[in-house]
Amino acid sequence: MTNFEFYNPVKIIFGQGKIADISTEIPKDAKILITYGGGSIKRNGVYNQVISALKGYHITEFGGIEPNPKYENLMKAVEIVKEKNIDFLLAVGGGSVIDGTKFIAAAAPFNGDPWDIIVNPKDAPITKAIPLASVLTLSATGSEMNSGAVISRKSTNEKYSFGSPLLFPKFSVLDPTVTYSLPVNQVANGVVDAFVHVIEQYLTYPVKAYVQDRWAEGIMQTLIEIGPQTLANPMNYDIRANLMWSSTMALNGIISAGVPTDWATHTIGHELTAFFGLDHAVTLAIILPSLLRETKSEKKQKLVQYGLRVWGIKVGNEDRKIEEAIDKTEKFFQSMGLKTKLSDYGITKEQVLPIIERFKQRKWKLGEMGTITPERVETILLNAM
Ligand code: NZQ
Numbered sequence: 001m002t003n004f005e006f007y008n009p010v011k012i013i014f015g016q017g018k019i020a021d022i023s024t025e026i027p028k029d030a031k032i033l034i035t036y037g038g039g040s041i042k043r044n045g046v047y048n049q050v051i052s053a054l055k056g057y058h059i060t061e062f063g064g065i066e067p068n069p070k071y072e073n074l075m076k077a078v079e080i081v082k083e084k085n086i087d088f089l090l091a092v093g094g095g096s097v098i099d100g101t102k103f104i105a106a107a108a109p110f111n112g113d114p115w116d117i118i119v120n121p122k123d124a125p126i127t128k129a130i131p132l133a134s135v136l137t138l139s140a141t142g143s144e145m146n147s148g149a150v151i152s153r154k155s156t157n158e159k160y161s162f163g164s165p166l167l168f169p170k171f172s173v174l175d176p177t178v179t180y181s182l183p184v185n186q187v188a189n190g191v192v193d194a195f196v197h198v199i200e201q202y203l204t205y206p207v208k209a210y211v212q213d214r215w216a217e218g219i220m221q222t223l224i225e226i227g228p229q230t231l232a233n234p235m236n237y238d239i240r241a242n243l244m245w246s247s248t249m250a251l252n253g254i255i256s257a258g259v260p261t262d263w264a265t266h267t268i269g270h271e272l273t274a275f276f277g278l279d280h281a282v283t284l285a286i287i288l289p290s291l292l293r294e295t296k297s298e299k300k301q302k303l304v305q306y307g308l309r310v311w312g313i314k315v316g317n318e319d320r321k322i323e324e325a326i327d328k329t330e331k332f333f334q335s336m337g338l339k340t341k342l343s344d345y346g347i348t349k350e351q352v353l354p355i356i357e358r359f360k361q362r363k364w365k366l367g368e369m370g371t372i373t374p375e376r377v378e379t380i381l382l383n384a385m
């Protein structure tokens with residue numbers, strides 16, 4: 001196990017009816033900005049629950065945060081925060097709303113060009129942030145219990161992650177019943193996103209981190225078990241509760257403490273969203289199988305372990321076991337209704353060339369060992385056609 005520090009101050013308030021408790025967590029004199037997305041919270045009753053829990057508070061609202069939240073739009077909220085001296089942000093929504101709110105929290109008190117917080121963090125470190133909290137409505141990203149966010153810039157087709165310990169939510173309410181209203185494809189996206197988060201922190205090389213490995217394997221086994229069930233029984237509380245807790249645990253720092261991490265699938269996937277607008281999880285379902293096939297020699301030992309412990313693959317030589325583990329992973333994504341090839345979304349080789357060019361210009365070396373060169377990104381993308 002490698003050396004690590006672990007810090008996670010997010011208070012989780014879990015269970016049916018728990019939105020009612022938020023007023024005990026927010027100072028009575030707070031000037032709150034409630035942030036939300038395209039309106040699902042108004043249709044499913046979550047908005048009303050939040051407003052009635054915050055009776056007596058000074059509230060301003062900012063709706064319209066879009067999936068894959070855009071810098072250009074979020075800057076409008078930054079202006080409102082400054083104008084109205086907002087001192088508490090409450091994000092009510094999925095990962096996009098929470099991530100967007102993290103950006104607002106950091107950008108409002110920042111002196112300088114807020115885009116630098118994202119693209120130039122060494123020269124523009126976050127030293128102050130407005131306190132934020134969340135009411136989660138979609139199980140997927142883990143943003144409710146981590147300090148990271150992913151922001152897109154429309155004008156340049158860019159999508160990057162950033163973060164700061166100042167951006168951990170003060171608390172997050174996880175009421176599984178608010179996810180009953182999700183469209184099936186968003187539930188499936190959530191299962192796949194959480195699964196790939198675990199893979200990015202597990203499927204690297206062994207460092208004798210026995211407990212982290214088994215936590216990771218336990219989360220993946222749970223997602224494989226409940227994924228299809230939650231599509232078939234959307235209002236089953238126990239299944240939704242387990243999905244919610246699995247996706248939170250998949251990216252709150254616990255399973256990544258003391259182990260190498262990869263994140264190449266996410267980095268490549270972000271470009272597919274930036275260029276083609278594909279849902280985040282869809283990009284992961286396309287890239288991961290191709291990336292595992294390309295990097296199977298580096299990941300050999302963990303792939304065999306993954307095959308055995310997560311999929312029960314015992315028979316065959318190492319190569320055969322690895323092929324089977326990757327095939328089973330791809331079939332799992334397909335069984336959740338996600339397609340796993342770029343051509344399934346009508347994307348052609350010519351269209352991905354600008355992405356390959358972008359990686360070549362950046363000269364980034366991705367993966368847990370820095371062995372995924374731009375040339376290998378090209379192979380991964382072309383093999384995902
Ligand atoms: O906008 P509204 O009306 O709320 O509708 C949303 C949106 O259309 C809808 N929705 C959310 N909760 C609902 C609901 N519809 C009905 N009932 C509900 N209860 O679902 C749609 C998708 O929402 P979004 O927030 O975009 O989805 P998700 O939670 O998957 O977030 C995706 C974003 O998170 C980033 C992704 O890159 C992407 O931008 N990620 C953030 C991470 C983090 N902060 O740690 C890690 C992840 O890897 C990921 O990159």
Ligand code: ZN
Nearest residue numbers: 141193197280
């Ligand atoms: Zn993700």
